[in-house]
Amino acid sequence: MNQVVMHTGCGAEAGLISVDDALALITVRTQRLGTEQLPLQQALGRYLAQDVHSKINLPLFAQSAVDGYAISAIAEIDAGAEFALIGEIRAGQTANVALKNGQAVRIFTGAPIPDGTTTVARQEIVNVAEQKIVLTSPLKLHADTRDAGEEISVGQILAAKGQKLSVGAIAALSMAGISHCEVYAYPKIAVVITGDEVAENIDDYSAGKIFDANAPLIAVWFQSQLAHVEIMHVTDDKNAVLNLFAHLKDQYDVILTTGGVSVGDYDFVRPVALDLGFKQIFWKVKQKPGKPMLFAEYKREDASSCYLLGLPGNPAAVYVGMQIYTDTLLKALQGQTEPLSWFSGVITHDLKADARERFLRMSVQFEQGAVQLTSLAKQQSHMLSNLMQANGLVRIPAGQSIQAGNLLHGLLIQQ
Amino acid sequence: MNQVVMHTGCGAEAGLISVDDALALITVRTQRLGTEQLPLQQALGRYLAQDVHSKINLPLFAQSAVDGYAISAIAEIDAGAEFALIGEIRAGQTANVALKNGQAVRIFTGAPIPDGTTTVARQEIVNVAEQKIVLTSPLKLHADTRDAGEEISVGQILAAKGQKLSVGAIAALSMAGISHCEVYAYPKIAVVITGDEVAENIDDYSAGKIFDANAPLIAVWFQSQLAHVEIMHVTDDKNAVLNLFAHLKDQYDVILTTGGVSVGDYDFVRPVALDLGFKQIFWKVKQKPGKPMLFAEYKREDASSCYLLGLPGNPAAVYVGMQIYTDTLLKALQGQTEPLSWFSGVITHDLKADARERFLRMSVQFEQGAVQLTSLAKQQSHMLSNLMQANGLVRIPAGQSIQAGNLLHGLLIQQ
Numbered sequence: 136m137n138q139v140v141m142h143t144g145c146g147a148e149a150g151l152i153s154v155d156d157a158l159a160l161i162t163v164r165t166q167r168l169g170t171e172q173l174p175l176q177q178a179l180g181r182y183l184a185q186d187v188h189s190k191i192n193l194p195l196f197a198q199s200a201v202d203g204y205a206i207s208a209i210a211e212i213d214a215g216a217e218f219a220l221i222g223e224i225r226a227g228q229t230a231n232v233a234l235k236n237g238q239a240v241r242i243f244t245g246a247p248i249p250d251g252t253t254t255v256a257r258q259e260i261v262n263v264a265e266q267k268i269v270l271t272s273p274l275k276l277h278a279d280t281r282d283a284g285e286e287i288s289v290g291q292i293l294a295a296k297g298q299k300l301s302v303g304a305i306a307a308l309s310m311a312g313i314s315h316c317e318v319y320a321y322p323k324i325a326v327v328i329t330g331d332e333v334a335e336n337i338d339d340y341s342a343g344k345i346f347d348a349n350a351p352l353i354a355v356w357f358q359s360q361l362a363h364v365e366i367m368h369v370t371d372d373k374n375a376v377l378n379l380f381a382h383l384k385d386q387y388d389v390i391l392t393t394g395g396v397s398v399g400d401y402d403f404v405r406p407v408a409l410d411l412g413f414k415q416i417f418w419k420v421k422q423k424p425g426k427p428m429l430f431a432e433y434k435r436e437d438a439s440s441c442y443l444l445g446l447p448g449n450p451a452a453v454y455v456g457m458q459i460y461t462d463t464l465l466k467a468l469q470g471q472t473e474p475l476s477w478f479s480g481v482i483t484h485d486l487k488a489d490a491r492e493r494f495l496r497m498s499v500q501f502e503q504g505a506v507q508l509t510s511l512a513k514q515q516s517h518m519l520s521n522l523m524q525a526n527g528l529v530r531i532p533a534g535q536s537i538q539a540g541n542l543l544h545g546l547l548i549q550q
Numbered sequence: 551m552n553q554v555v556m557h558t559g560c561g562a563e564a565g566l567i568s569v570d571d572a573l574a575l576i577t578v579r580t581q582r583l584g585t586e587q588l589p590l591q592q593a594l595g596r597y598l599a600q601d602v603h604s605k606i607n608l609p610l611f612a613q614s615a616v617d618g619y620a621i622s623a624i625a626e627i628d629a630g631a632e633f634a635l636i637g638e639i640r641a642g643q644t645a646n647v648a649l650k651n652g653q654a655v656r657i658f659t660g661a662p663i664p665d666g667t668t669t670v671a672r673q674e675i676v677n678v679a680e681q682k683i684v685l686t687s688p689l690k691l692h693a694d695t696r697d698a699g700e701e702i703s704v705g706q707i708l709a710a711k712g713q714k715l716s717v718g719a720i721a722a723l724s725m726a727g728i729s730h731c732e733v734y735a736y737p738k739i740a741v742v743i744t745g746d747e748v749a750e751n752i753d754d755y756s757a758g759k760i761f762d763a764n765a766p767l768i769a770v771w772f773q774s775q776l777a778h779v780e781i782m783h784v785t786d787d788k789n790a791v792l793n794l795f796a797h798l799k800d801q802y803d804v805i806l807t808t809g810g811v812s813v814g815d816y817d818f819v820r821p822v823a824l825d826l827g828f829k830q831i832f833w834k835v836k837q838k839p840g841k842p843m844l845f846a847e848y849k850r851e852d853a854s855s856c857y858l859l860g861l862p863g864n865p866a867a868v869y870v871g872m873q874i875y876t877d878t879l880l881k882a883l884q885g886q887t888e889p890l891s892w893f894s895g896v897i898t899h900d901l902k903a904d905a906r907e908r909f910l911r912m913s914v915q916f917e918q919g920a921v922q923l924t925s926l927a928k929q930q931s932h933m934l935s936n937l938m939q940a941n942g943l944v945r946i947p948a949g950q951s952i953q954a955g956n957l958l959h960g961l962l963i964q965q
Contacts, residue, residue: 179770191755200932202814225786225816227747229758243814244864245747245932247758258813286933294938301965302774303869303911303937306767310865310934312755332642332660340606340727343644343662352721355594358776359717371640398673399617399658401640449659450725454718478916496718501893504921504957517615517660518701519725522718523709542919547962550716 151421154492154530158463158474161430164416165467166440168320168388175308178300180361181318182469187294189311192284196247200279203257204268205242205249207234212254212274217267224249239268248280255279287311297470319469322388326353326366327379329395329404330448333368348450348519349393356457359549360465364391371401380407384433384441388468391461394448397427404445405429413443421533423491424516425452428460442468449516455494458528458546477530477544480506486537492530499527499547508543526550566836569907569945573878573889576845579831580882581855583735583803590723593715595776596733597884602709604726607699614657615694618672619683620664622649627669627689632682639664654683663695670694702726712885734884737803741768741781742794744810744819745863748783763865763934764808771872774964775880779806786816795826799848799856803883806876809863812842819860820844828858836948838906839931840867843875857883864931870909873943873961892945892959895921901952907945914942914962923958941965 152160170184199205206218218239224230226245234240234251242248248255253276260272287293293311298304300318308316334344350366357364369375376395383390395404405418413431420428429445444464446456463475480499495514500507508529511521529545531537567575585599614620621633633654639645641660649655649666657663663670668691675687702708708726713719715733723731749759765781772779784790791810798805810819820833828846835843844860859879861871878890895914910929915922923944926936944960946952 176766176769179773190752194760194932195755196758200930202812225747226745227759241815243816245760281930281932286928286930286935293935298938299965301937301963302767302771302872303934303940303963305770306763306865306869307934307937309766310761310763312749312752312761330641332640334727337605337727340610343611344642345610345660346725346727348721348725351591351724352717354591355720356717358594361773361776397617400656401658450721454721457717479919480916481919501895501921504894504896506916506919506921513701515615515696515701517609517696519718519722520701520708522716522722523713525718548716548718549964550714 151419151426151491152417153533154420154422154459157417157420157428157430157460160416161460161463162467162472162474164430164432165442165464167470168322168468170317171320172315172317174315175300175305175313178316178318179302179305181300181321182466182471183294183296183298183300184317184319184470186292186296187308187313187316189287189289189291189293191287191312192289193287193311194245194281194283194285197252197283198245198247198281199242199255200244200281201255201257202243203255203279204239204261205234205252205255206239206274207236207251208253208276209236211276212256212270214270214273216270220263220266220268252280253277321362322465322468323386324357324362324364324389324391325383325387326350326364327383327390327392328366328368329371329376329392331371349448349453352450352453353391353393353457356461371395371403373403373407376403376407377410380411384411384413385435387441389464390441390443392443392445393453394446396429396445396447404443405431408433408443408445421491422455423489423493424449425455425494426491428452428456430460450519451514451516454519454522455528458548459494475546478506478527478547479542479544480508480527480529482508482510482529482537482539482541482543484509484539486510486531488534488536489531490534492533495529495531496521496525497527497529497545498524499545508545566834566841566906567832568948569835569837569874572832572835572843572845572875575831576875576878577882577887577889579845579847580857580879582885583737583883585732586735587730587732589730590715590720590728593731593733594717594720596715596736597881597886598709598711598713598715599732599734599885601707601711602723602728602731604702604704604706604708606702606727607704608702608726609660609696609698609700611662612667612698613660613662613696614670615659615696616670616672617658618670618674618694619654619676620649620657620667621654621669621671621689622651622666623668623691624651626691627671627685629685629688631685635678635681635683667695668692736777737880737883738801739772739777739779739804739806740798740802741765741779742798742805742807743781743783744786744791744807746785764863764868767865767868768806768808768872771876786810786818788818788822791818791822792825795822799826799828800850802856804879805856805858807858807860808868809861811844811860811862819858820846823848823858823860836906837870838904838908839864840870840909841906843867843871845875865934866929866931869934869937870943873963874909890961893921893942893962894957894959895923895942895944897923897925897944897952897954897956897958899924899954901925901946903949903951904946905949907948910944910946911936911940912942912944912960913939914960923960
């Protein structure tokens with residue numbers, strides 16, 4: 136494992152770690168958690184910890200793809216042909232008849248086609264008379280049938296280790312009779328909001344405190360991940376931070392903090408963490424918003440770790456921190472080492488250069504198969520109102536002036 | 551309100567309603583539900599039922615944008631300039647000093663700048679000596695300050711009626727001191743899985759029953775929407791369906807069914823619904839998968855309605871039905887009348903024409919700012935395994951053969 140960059144001294148602007156290096160460090164320096172077996176329906180959003188193989192053929196048996204009639208015929212059938220109707224097989228029933236040439240049975244979607252079946256006529260092309268059917272259209276052999284094992288065969292891999300259990304993945308596994316799966320444990324996360332300045336009401340606000348966006352933001356971000364976290368508040372007091380972290384480091388996989396992580400006189404997150412034995416992996420990222428971000432690890436005696444992700448207190452930095460860094464950390468803890476899925480799009484306007492890489496909240500539009508990006512107003516780190524419109528978080532490389540038509544990368548934000 | 555199309559007779563292929571007409575009918579024929587007040591953090595994914603206006607200026611007061619020093623100076627400052635350091639103001643404290651020309655106070659991000667401040671120096675460009683500071687870089691007037699009301703002013707609209715409460719929207723509203731909001735009620739939904747053929751284990755499966763993908767699919771789809779629904783099973787028995795619907799129609803806003811909605815002899819959903827007084831809004835959509843889809847309404851004596859969305863039993867039809875039709879219905883019930891957000895992309899290969907519009911599961915790739923679509927194998931309506939890879943559900947217009955390079959529309963699927 137290579138140390139991508141050394142951290143820089145207090146307040147130094149030179150040598151800040153890049154966004155990509157910071158993300159790479161999170162991925163390579165994070166030990167994945169253990170695994171657990173879960174009922175499939177409780178595993179939405181989790182990652183498979185082992186390959187899943189099929190124990191069945193799907194379909195198990197040759198079956199009808201439609202509601203109609205299984206027919207035995209030697210060759211293709213012309214319109215007007217008649218067949219003797221000898222019975223009915225419903226889905227979920229077994230086929231205990233065998234068809235001879237010239238015979239048909241009523242059959243339903245998914246029901247086994249009986250021995251002797253050469254084709255299936257969907258009911259829309261069939262007229263039914265007493266004890267016989269008449270086809271209204273010609274019909275080929277092997278029409279509207281599904282062969283045994285056509286989709287999945289016994290032993291075949293259904294889903295690979297690392298597969299995210301999306302709605303579709305869970306449906307597909309359920310269809311193959313999978314009811315439980317081995318997944319990585321979801322990290323146990325303590326969220327710590329630092330700061331003295333939180334307003335509870337308009338009077339507090341009028342007296343100079345501010346309303347806290349960070350606790351609600353983080354609470355609902357985890358809700359959107361179907362996860363529950365504990366959110367704690369701590370004042371800008373060194374002993375309070377120390378006592379809290381001393382307790383949390385032994386109980387949680389992740390301590391996620393907001394605020395108190397810069398070089399100000401009341402920024403106790405980093406010094407306290409270092410005092411408690413956390414080792415800094417990086418501090419300060421060459422980005423806007425969110426420069427004074429901290430990532431550190433505390434190794435417990437049992438060789439497990441508590442990771443500290445210290446986000447700056449500005450709500451825009453917290454927003455970016457959750458979408459980019461927290462997401463990467465949670466994935467790494469669950470064995471996911473692939474980089475985030477950045478989309479690419481074309482910016483519709485110029486942007487001035489900035490010494491740091493920026494994450495701008497943008498409107499992403501699909502126009503005739505092209506992705507167009509337009510920056511929204513009010514991008515400063517204490518402003519969030521443009522998140523009502525934003526559906527993309529777009530990376531602007533450091534030190535480059537951008538012209539309309541340039542290609543940029545970003546993440547789609549769920550609206 | 552115009553009736554877009556009349557329903558067609560049993561089994562008729564002519565006159566099927568189009569996908570767009572079906573979606574338009576769901577939107578125009580659905581009465582939106584009432585509203586409720588919720589704590590903001592319990593409203594993720596819900597839709598605002600009224601505009602939200604700001605009760606505050608944000609920021610309330612002129613403040614520092616950084617950790618550094620508030621300075622009083624008549625003009626731009628040269629590197630090397632010195633200022634007398636007269637105190638400190640933390641975030642959350644009030645500024646009870648006033649600066650005179652040549653003076654500075656230590657200040658932190660978000661703290662009020664005192665009267666007399668003309669600019670703020672970030673700490674990175676300041677050397678501190680006893681009782682004075684020395685600037686290491688030149689500094690303009692009004693640097694790193696935030697003006698009162700710069701982001702939001704009292705009375706300004708923060709979010710409009712209909713706004714979806716995304717993570718970002720909730721964070722932005724929290725920052726403006728909004729703690730509760732009026733949202734549309736989330737519909738009360740009964741899910742009814744019809745059919746006799748469900749396997750509980752491999753023995754059942756070997757005996758000809760099939761594993762049910764539909765109940766897990768629907769359960770986790772609603773989980774992904776942060777909603778809880780009751781899932782019931784009913785056998786293909788007319789009286790069982792009748793008794794169940796008779797009870798549900800008075801208790802639920804929506805009855806969502808899978809299976810039993812075609813023209814087969816055991817397809818009781820539609821006849822039972824009509825017997826119970828449901829009025830058909832449409833039946834059968836010119837699409838693949840999912841043709842025999844039913845949408846009907848039961849008007850209760852109190853003028854409220856129970857909507858029946860009857861999806862076919864094939865799991866692919868259920869998957870499309872959830873992503874396209876159930877989503878549209880839930881939005882309509884919550885006052886959202888905008889069409890779904892279809893993206894556009896360019897297909898990388900030819901596709902044969904089909905009489906019905908198709909929804910194909912595709913891989914959506916972003917390449918150099920263009921969206922490229924590639925159809926996945928195993929698209930049949932009884933197959934789901936390609937949902938491990940699919941990240942788009944793409945519409946192929948009816949009756950058109952598609953060439954590589956053609957523009958198509960679809961929905962992004964969350965992976």
